Amino acid sequence: MAETDHPTPPPHRVIIAGASGTIGRAVVREFVARGAAVTALLRPQGKAGRALPELAGAHGITVALDDAAGLAAAFAKAQPEVVISCIASRSGGPKDADKVDRRANLALLAAAKGVGAQHFILLSAICVQKPLLAFQHAKLAFEAELRGSGMDYTIVRPTAFFKSLSGQLKRVKRGKPFLIFGDGELTRCKPISDDDLARFIADCAADPARRNAILPIGGPGPAISLREQGAMIFELLGKEPRYKSVSPGLFTKAEKLLALGAGWSDWFAEKAEYARIARYYATESMLVLDPATGTYRADLTPEFGSETLRDHYAKALAAL
Structure with a gap:
């Protein structure tokens, strides 16, 4: 998918849910830079808007997403032309996923x-194209509601985020091996930066051609494996690569054991789901799934933006 330089003027009034999150802050910043009147919805228990410099220029409203009256008042005040939801369940557990990914979006x-x-x-997320997890089913349930709502929609399904691929930077810099699943080549992704994704979302609001569409999107460059991510970090640190392999089968065993207690304990049910989530990400690529072949294909995964994972790693390592 080709990049565009603000194809049409941005909408004047935009409301953004999940504004205090990593992606949400970038989206707020992008719309403010484009001259939109931005209302940022903030969770009552979340970070205060004034403590987040990325929200400068936006009007923050603190409201619980299960507070129908509070949401109605916030929307009545903002009178948005475009509504953007960047919310997502934190744990991915069945109850949290239904509460956030489905019911909060319905609200x-x-x-x-x-x-x-x-x-x-x-x-949304690119992984919903192969739904095996509770949060994926919750996202798809809302996607279906949105498509049938009669309102113009755009569903953005990004691949991996830079943040999700940065969890091992500290341990590798401290001299520990990079953890991989199997041989480290089981999965691939085309990660996209926060700012590039925010620009893509802002372009969706301005471009009529992107309405009533489901848009998978990745960052620039070739798809990268877990082993290649590790190699990149070691190269930037000037170290020889060292890997430690973890078998995805461990997650399968854990899920089966925890599932034994899922029928009578929410704790066991949630932990079993976490094991399923871990196995999924250890074995499934974050690329477009070809329905004809059932395989993930980098060539079918659109690219957008200019920020690379290597650039991100270099900056993050320098800051550690």
Whole structure:
């Protein structure tokens, strides 16, 4: 997918849910830079808007997403033309996924329709194309509601984020091996930076051609494996690569054991789901899935942006 230089003027009024999150902050910053009137929805228990410099220039409203009256008041005040949801369950557990990925988004959609908003942009995930997990089913359930709502929509399904691929930087810099699953070549992804994804989302709000569409999106450059991510970090540190392999089968065994208690304990049910999530990410690529062959294909995964994972790693390592 080709990049565009602001194809049309941005909408004047935008409301962004999940504004205090990593992606949400970048989206707020991008819309403010484009001259939009931005309302940032903040969780009551979340970070205060004034403590987040990325939210400068936006009007922050603190409201719980399960507070229908509070949401209605916030939307009535903002009168958004475009609603953007960057919310996502933190744990991925069944209850949290249903509460956030489905029900909270439904509440946002109802509030949007209540004020006559024109366009709803949903930040989803590319992994929903092969749904095996509770949070994936919750996301798909809302996607279906959104598509049938009668409102113009854009569903953005990004590949991996830079942040999700940065968890081992500290341990490698301290001299520990880079953890891989199997031989480290089981999966590949085309990660996209926060700022590039925010620009893509802002372009979706401005480009009529991106309405009523489901858009997978990745960052620039070739798809990268877990082993290659590790090699990149070692190269930047000037060290010889050292790897430690973990078998994905360990997650399968853990899931089976924990599932024995899932019928009578929410704790066991959640832990079993976490094991399933770990196995999924250890074995499934974050690329477009070819429905004809059932294989993940980098060539079918659109690219956008200019920031590379290597650049991100270099900056992050220098800051450690």
